Amino acid sequence: MLSVEALEKSFGALQVTNQVSLQVPTGIRHAIIGPNGAGKTTLFNLLTGELRPTAGRIVLDDLDITHLTPDRRARLGLSRSFQRNNLFTGLTVRQNLAMAAIVHERRGRCFWRPLAGLSTIAERTEEIADIVGIADVLERPVRELSYGIQRQIEVGLALATAPKVLLLDEPTSGMSPEESGRIMHLITELPRELAVVIIEHDMHLVFEVADRITVLNYGKVLLDGTPEEVRSSDVVQETYLGGGLD
Amino acid sequence: MMTSERLRQLITFVTFAALVGYWSTTGYFGYELIAEIAVFAILAMSLDLVAGYTGLVSLGHGALFGFGAYMFGLFTVKLGIAPATGMAAAIVATTICALLVAMVVVRVHGIFFIMITLAIGEMGYEFFFKYRYLGGDDGLVGLPRLDLSGIGVNLSDPSVFALAMIVVTLCVFLVLAYLLRTPYGRVLTGIHENPQRMRALGFPIRAYRISAFALSGAIAGLAGTLTAQHTQFITPQLLHWTTSGEVLVMIILGGLGSLVGPIIGAAIVTLLRHELSSYTDYWGFWLGVFLIIVVVSRKDGIVGWLDYLRQLVAERRRPETAEEA
Numbered sequence: 001m002l003s004v005e006a007l008e009k010s011f012g013a014l015q016v017t018n019q020v021s022l023q024v025p026t027g028i029r030h031a032i033i034g035p036n037g038a039g040k041t042t043l044f045n046l047l048t049g050e051l052r053p054t055a056g057r058i059v060l061d062d063l064d065i066t067h068l069t070p071d072r073r074a075r076l077g078l079s080r081s082f083q084r085n086n087l088f089t090g091l092t093v094r095q096n097l098a099m100a101a102i103v104h105e106r107r108g109r110c111f112w113r114p115l116a117g118l119s120t121i122a123e124r125t126e127e128i129a130d131i132v133g134i135a136d137v138l139e140r141p142v143r144e145l146s147y148g149i150q151r152q153i154e155v156g157l158a159l160a161t162a163p164k165v166l167l168l169d170e171p172t173s174g175m176s177p178e179e180s181g182r183i184m185h186l187i188t189e190l191p192r193e194l195a196v197v198i199i200e201h202d203m204h205l206v207f208e209v210a211d212r213i214t215v216l217n218y219g220k221v222l223l224d225g226t227p228e229e230v231r232s233s234d235v236v237q238e239t240y241l242g243g244g245l246d
Numbered sequence: 247m248m249t250s251e252r253l254r255q256l257i258t259f260v261t262f263a264a265l266v267g268y269w270s271t272t273g274y275f276g277y278e279l280i281a282e283i284a285v286f287a288i289l290a291m292s293l294d295l296v297a298g299y300t301g302l303v304s305l306g307h308g309a310l311f312g313f314g315a316y317m318f319g320l321f322t323v324k325l326g327i328a329p330a331t332g333m334a335a336a337i338v339a340t341t342i343c344a345l346l347v348a349m350v351v352v353r354v355h356g357i358f359f360i361m362i363t364l365a366i367g368e369m370g371y372e373f374f375f376k377y378r379y380l381g382g383d384d385g386l387v388g389l390p391r392l393d394l395s396g397i398g399v400n401l402s403d404p405s406v407f408a409l410a411m412i413v414v415t416l417c418v419f420l421v422l423a424y425l426l427r428t429p430y431g432r433v434l435t436g437i438h439e440n441p442q443r444m445r446a447l448g449f450p451i452r453a454y455r456i457s458a459f460a461l462s463g464a465i466a467g468l469a470g471t472l473t474a475q476h477t478q479f480i481t482p483q484l485l486h487w488t489t490s491g492e493v494l495v496m497i498i499l500g501g502l503g504s505l506v507g508p509i510i511g512a513a514i515v516t517l518l519r520h521e522l523s524s525y526t527d528y529w530g531f532w533l534g535v536f537l538i539i540v541v542v543s544r545k546d547g548i549v550g551w552l553d554y555l556r557q558l559v560a561e562r563r564r565p566e567t568a569e570e571a
């Protein structure tokens with residue numbers, strides 16, 4: 001359970017996050033929507049510790065993580081994918097996923113056994129490659145691959161550490177329809193011990209997967225409700241969906 | 247088709263075969279040269295671990311090297327401890343020193359990292375330059391060599407010493423090559439490639455950087471104790487930033503992040519210094535020209551060039567095999 005209380009963030013005079021509160025119970029599929037520049041990515045950066053909030057609290061399973069480092073939060077079960085691909089471009093797909101598998105198997109400090117001899121890491125790597133659908137390009141260098149496939153690796157890296165809360169920042173942007181269909185299917189198939197918070201622009205995909213939706217606008221929560229509530233809200237229709245839905 | 251990995255193994259084999267071949271045919275001057283190459287090869291590999299693999303370009307490794315040499319001098323000449331114990335103690339002392347330095351320097355990045363390691367190195371240089379107890383700017387004489395007569399090895403024989411130095415270089419290479427294949431080694435590479443992502447995955451990157459720097463310091467300290475035993479005379483010049491700069495030149499020339507490249511770089515720079523300097527006063531100039539070519543070609547030094555050649559050959563061959571099939 002991730003809970004966010006009255007979070008605030010300003011860049012100078014610009015307030016990008018304004019009194020944002022959020023409850024993410026175990027197993028939920030929570031979508032965050034809002035126009036460009038609404039502060040969605042900033043919210044993720046605050047949750048993962050990449051940015052420090054100016055005020056507010058972040059609590060993960062009764063532990064106040066507001067002031068913990070990003071790596072501590074990750075080890076506590078908070079994982080994210082990035083809006084812009086953030087991979088190890090000089091390495092192969094296998095080497096990329098192995099990095100996350102090393103975390104998952106807690107082998108980062110192992111300096112006495114060759115990586116190639118650790119079957120659990122290879123297994124985890126291949127398992128994740130299968131899940132996100134990149135098993136056939138495992139040995140290819142990442143920089144040779146298409147944007148859509150790199151996007152799948154991006155999601156794979158976030159998933160491979162087996163987090164409690166998975167934060168996905170526009171995972172399907174730039175993907176082909178098949179690729180994005182696959183990722184959306186994947187999200188619905190994820191085990192229910194896991195909570196997923198997803199930033200997504202495609203409203204059809206949002207209504208397909210989300211149990212709950214938060215609408216952000218100018219850093220503020222405009223509305224927090226079920227997909228039905230959001231769909232029928234006049235405010236949301238006007239300010240964000242522009243009446244263009246259905 | 248030869249893989250990149252296989253090519254590296256081949257280069258490593260040829261490099262050590264060349265060193266041993268040279269050793270078996272040369273005389274006194276050659277032995278001295280080999281010992282010097284080995285010392286710098288070990289120091290260069292130590293720097294490659296942090297600069298080439300972890301992404302921490304240090305300009306203070308000369309100081310760690312000199313610190314190791316001086317600690318060896320302190321323990322053996324001044325405190326009368328046996329060379330073997332003194333050597334171990336000097337390496338431990340350098341590791342601790344590197345650990346303390348690392349805790350400070352990993353807080354900054356890029357050009358600031360280079361400048362702060364440079365500054366700390368210069369502080370070390372100034373200290374030993376002024377510290378009369380350890381000879382100050384006159385340096386320290388009468389450093390002993392390890393006594394291995396118990397196992398029938400006479401290190402005071404220049405030929406034996408040179409061969410022993412090749413063996414130590416090989417051992418350091420093998421240990422580091424192994425380390426880089428472990429998960430820990432892979433994490434260091436990941437931190438070099440994309441520290442932000444590594445942190446987001448859950449790696450405490452600062453702790454990894456500190457540990458890599460300390461380990462690198464241990465190896466630089468080892469190189470220091472070896473140069474002390476080789477020349478049996480040490481001066482603060484060992485700690486000077488020009489030593490650090492020269493070692494950086496070696497690894498860039500040979501191939502950053504290739505482990506064997508630094509050995510080749512150490513051999514070339516040392517040979518150039520001795521050979522070219524007898525023909526021309528401009529050896530540094532030619533070394534500079536060579537370095538510019540390497541950097542501008544963007545091929546990661548000599549090892550990078552050889553790998554590029556391998557790819558060219560592989561691409562030439564590919565269409566032929568396709569036709570056969």
Ligand SMILES: Nc1ncnc2c1ncn2[C@@H]1O[C@H](COP(=O)(O)OP(=O)(O)OP(=O)(O)O)[C@@H](O)[C@H]1O
Pocket residue numbers: 011014016034035036037038039040041042043083
């Ligand atoms: N590091 C920063 N310094 C200053 N301003 C920033 C910084 N990061 C984000 N901003 C500003 O904060 C606002 C919100 O940015 P953010 O990236 O969170 O938006 P977003 O909702 O993710 O938008 P998009 O849908 O385009 O990804 C923008 O106006 C942006 O310019």
Ligand SMILES: [Mg+2]
Pocket residue numbers: 040041042083
């Ligand atoms: Mg964004």
